[in-house]
């Protein structure tokens with residue numbers, strides 16, 4: 236299949252908003268936009284050799300015992316059995332660089348690390364010097380593994396950040 240699979244979660248917030256903007260910018264005919272939920276499994280990814288994955292960092296499952304799993308919470312454990320060899324993957328992550336400067340877009344890092352372990356090729360890394368933060372699990376070789384976006388405090392930078400990133404991944408994701 237030649238379409239890009241754009242998988243994202245959670246629904247209804249900034250991640251979904253950005254997923255729709257990215258799909259629109261690439262061209263809806265070239266992208267399948269898919270919400271990750273409890274029914275998403277490895278087979279859902281299989282038809283796509285080009286992927287864009289969107290995730291926000293909230294981490295409530297770490298401290299809220301009442302928390303019910305959503306989106307990527309279901310899928311991340313399933314990734315242990317996945318094979319991403321021959322898949323080209325670009326990541327975007329929602330976070331808040333002021334309130335969570337020590338954990339900035341950590342979930343994008345956790346997802347990215349799994350993709351690398353499972354043989355996927357990550358594209359669309361982003362220069363960290365354009366961001367202010369203390370620590371992030373999403374740093375690899377001194378760059379972000381994907382595109383960090385902060386809709387909470389830097390909404391005005393989002394459009395330009397997306398445009399630059401799409402320009403960078405255009406060739407590798409072939410759109």
Ligand SMILES: Cc1cc2nc3c(=O)[nH]c(=O)nc-3n(C[C@H](O)[C@H](O)[C@H](O)COP(=O)(O)O)c2cc1C
Nearest residue numbers: 248249250251291292293329330331335338339340
């Ligand atoms: C309870 C909570 C915890 C959060 N933890 C982090 C965090 O550890 N790192 C970070 O960069 N952003 C964190 N954020 C900011 C969110 O990632 C940000 O608001 C994002 O836009 C949410 O996207 P969503 O609406 O699609 O879930 C947190 C937000 C909330 C509400």
